[in-house]
Amino acid sequence: MDGTLVDTEPYWMAAETPLVESYGGTWTHEQALGLVGLGLHDSARILQDAGVRMQEDAIVDHLTSQVMTQLRDLGNPFRPGARELLESLREAGIKTGLVTMSLRRMAETVVAQIPFEAFDVIIAGDDAIRPKPFPDPYLQACEALGVQPSEVVAIEDSPNGLRSAIASGATSLGVPLMVSLTGVGAHALWPTLEGRTAADLTRLHADHRPKESS
Template sequence: MDGTLVDTEPYWMAAETPLVEEFGGTWTHEQALDLVGRGLEDSARIFQAAGVRMSVPEIIDRLTDDVMASLAADGVPFRPGARELLAELRAAGIKTALVTMSMGRMARSVVDLIDFDAFDVVIAGDDATRPKPFPDPYLQACELLGVDPADTVAIEDSPNGLLSAVASGASVIGVPHMVPLEGTGAAALWPTLAGRGVADIAEVHAGRTTAGSVR
């Protein structure tokens, strides 16, 4: 979701700095980039190490509340081509799942703002048995969709997300946003989803399965 479907990463970063500074610490852009795609519990422990004297659940709730407030004030900034591609997939009758490390209440608030029935399944950070980069979130989504991971294509913007999706057995398309994705095992790297459609996704999957390995 964050960084692939919607451009909320700047909202997260804007929430992180005042949290750390509130406890007398400092937070750099490089530290913020290191959290992209991480599970929120892992991120919360990093904030504790940076001096934030709050529990893991308190940190998660604080950041989630701040990001949701930004979404309410500024709207949901969809990434270029993401909404259009999702609409085309749904029109073609293709099953879809949202796999995100954001909390379920935030994921549902974003999904509710999409003006069509966008996803069959949502696996959020508080649903996953283990967070990305473990394959669990994608495997859980496949189980609920009733599909073999080998028959799926995942679209990701972060190294942790890509590692999770690749480990699940899916064909993976990387769309870099905040951090580079070279060397993470993607079957394809696209600079943007703009102008991409169902045929493009099918081509990536067919190429990967024909080759018998990620190319």
């Protein structure tokens, strides 16, 4: 979701910086990039190391509330082509799942602002047995959708997200935003989703799905 469907990374950074500074610390752009794709509790521990004297759950709740406020005020900042691709998938009758390390209440805020029925299932950070880069979130989504990982294309913008998708057995597509995905192991890297349709994902899947044994 964050960085793939919607470009909320600036929203997260805008919430992190004043939080760290309120405890007398400093928070650089490079440090913020280090949180991209991490589970929220992993991020909270890094923020504690930067001087934030709050419990992990309190940090997660605070940041989530700040980002949700920006989403409600400013709307969904869709990445180029993401909404259109999602519409194409729905029109083609292809099942879709949202797999995010953000809390469910934030994921539901984003989904509620999409003007069509966008997803069959949501697996959020507070649903995941283990966070990305473990495969659990994608495996849980596959189970909820009633599909095998080999039938799935996972789209990610972060190295941790890609590692999770790859480990699950899904065909993995990287669409980088703030950090490089070169060398992570994605089946394909696209610079953008703009102009892409369900047919493009179908071809990608056909090219990279495991071959059946003869």
